[in-house]
Amino acid sequence: MNHTVYLSFNTKKKIDIINITNQVNRAISDSKVKDGLVLVNPMHITAAVIINDNESGLHQDYLRVLEKLVPYYADYRHNDTGEDNAAAHIWRQLIGHQVVMPITNGKLDLGTWEQIFYFEFDGQRQKRVLVKIIGDQ
Amino acid sequence: MNHTVYLSFNTKKKIDIINITNQVNRAISDSKVKDGLVLVNPMHITAAVIINDNESGLHQDYLRVLEKLVPYYADYRHNDTGEDNAAAHIWRQLIGHQVVMPITNGKLDLGTWEQIFYFEFDGQRQKRVLVKIIGDQ
Amino acid sequence: MNHTVYLSFNTKKKIDIINITNQVNRAISDSKVKDGLVLVNPMHITAAVIINDNESGLHQDYLRVLEKLVPYYADYRHNDTGEDNAAAHIWRQLIGHQVVMPITNGKLDLGTWEQIFYFEFDGQRQKRVLVKIIGDQ
Numbered sequence: 001m002n003h004t005v006y007l008s009f010n011t012k013k014k015i016d017i018i019n020i021t022n023q024v025n026r027a028i029s030d031s032k033v034k035d036g037l038v039l040v041n042p043m044h045i046t047a048a049v050i051i052n053d054n055e056s057g058l059h060q061d062y063l064r065v066l067e068k069l070v071p072y073y074a075d076y077r078h079n080d081t082g083e084d085n086a087a088a089h090i091w092r093q094l095i096g097h098q099v100v101m102p103i104t105n106g107k108l109d110l111g112t113w114e115q116i117f118y119f120e121f122d123g124q125r126q127k128r129v130l131v132k133i134i135g136d137q
Numbered sequence: 138m139n140h141t142v143y144l145s146f147n148t149k150k151k152i153d154i155i156n157i158t159n160q161v162n163r164a165i166s167d168s169k170v171k172d173g174l175v176l177v178n179p180m181h182i183t184a185a186v187i188i189n190d191n192e193s194g195l196h197q198d199y200l201r202v203l204e205k206l207v208p209y210y211a212d213y214r215h216n217d218t219g220e221d222n223a224a225a226h227i228w229r230q231l232i233g234h235q236v237v238m239p240i241t242n243g244k245l246d247l248g249t250w251e252q253i254f255y256f257e258f259d260g261q262r263q264k265r266v267l268v269k270i271i272g273d274q
Numbered sequence: 275m276n277h278t279v280y281l282s283f284n285t286k287k288k289i290d291i292i293n294i295t296n297q298v299n300r301a302i303s304d305s306k307v308k309d310g311l312v313l314v315n316p317m318h319i320t321a322a323v324i325i326n327d328n329e330s331g332l333h334q335d336y337l338r339v340l341e342k343l344v345p346y347y348a349d350y351r352h353n354d355t356g357e358d359n360a361a362a363h364i365w366r367q368l369i370g371h372q373v374v375m376p377i378t379n380g381k382l383d384l385g386t387w388e389q390i391f392y393f394e395f396d397g398q399r400q401k402r403v404l405v406k407i408i409g410d411q
Binding site: 179223227265 | 309310311324325326327329330331332334335336338339343368369370373374375376378383384385386387388408409410
């Protein structure tokens with residue numbers, strides 16, 4: 001039996017990083033799936049879900065590199081439509097926008113430092129992340 | 138029952154972006170899968186499949202950023218082999234080359250603005266995209 | 275029945291690229307799965323698994339582009355913690371850190387030039403890559 005959960009986020013800051021590993025493990029536990037795959041996909045196109053290290057210095061480095069490569073406030077055609085978030089759309093593609101992770105023995109099968117993060121690049125409003133679990137109970 | 142479809146593209150332009158959301162939804166409908174996952178993977182390594190906004194200004198922004206970061210015509214070792222598409226190989230890695238998307242109630246479970254796009258970076262010839270659907274009917 | 279394999283790597287060089295297509299196909303063969311999906315996910319967050327061309331010039335191009343965009347030895351907050359691998363964490367996000375590939379007729383369903391590579395960005399120590407196979411036997 002598959003299992004689908006919709007997580008909700010509304011960050012106080014426009015750009016923010018949230019560790020969602022526990023929320024994904026809770027969804028897996030609720031699904032009763034013991035072995036399979038979990039897709040974690042942001043339903044908004046100015047956000048990303050990635051796997052990396054739970055280290056705040058590294059998180060600053062990610063944001064500084066993205067700002068250097070693709071400055072948030074610069075000249076973008078998308079922003080001619082009245083938006084100001086073109087860079088957020090691009091950042092989420094560069095950083096890797098979604099993850100599929102393994103489930104073994106009823107939980108995320110992670111390496112020592114692997115954690116799942118939600119990267120918000122245009123926050124301060126309601127956003128959703130879809131968690132779809134498939135596998136054997 | 139799984140279901141596999143091979144989509145074909147032959148773009149008139151060397152670099153092009155095509156909305157393939159309807160083609161993926163048609164494959165899901167044909168599969169009769171009601172809940173599961175769909176992998177959309179280009180079978181050529183100078184193309185990408187991504188999720189983003191159906192807005193032409195943003196599509197221009199993507200291509201302008203890729204050209205700025207990795208100029209299409211520059212000095213690449215791969216092009217010493219007689220090819221001219223090294224940058225196309227690199228662009229598709231930077232932008233995110235494949236997607237896995239959720240199927241709920243027999244169709245793509247998308248956020249309001251999520252659409253699936255085929256990004257061709259070395260076109261004007263036959264290319265294929267594999268769509269593999271797994272889940273419960 | 276799902277099937278899980280943990281591949282191990284310990285590269286002699288700090289930065290290295292290894293073709294793992296045959297190892298993934300062997301895991302699929304051992305699984306007896308005829309049709310499904312295989313996730314290939316590095317369990318370490320300074321490595322990546324990607325699909326691209328088995329051409330050494332192109333591999334040099336990848337590394338040269340990453341070094342140009344995000345120099346390995348530069349000023350990173352993560353390295354204030356005593357690490358020297360901040361760029362390795364960032365490279366693996368830019369290049370695309372994991373792949374999900376289709377299995378048809380009991381093996382990888384690849385385009386002519388698609389091959390699976392392990393990209394090591396902080397090697398000379400034991401690393402693991404998880405291969406999770408799901409589908410129908």
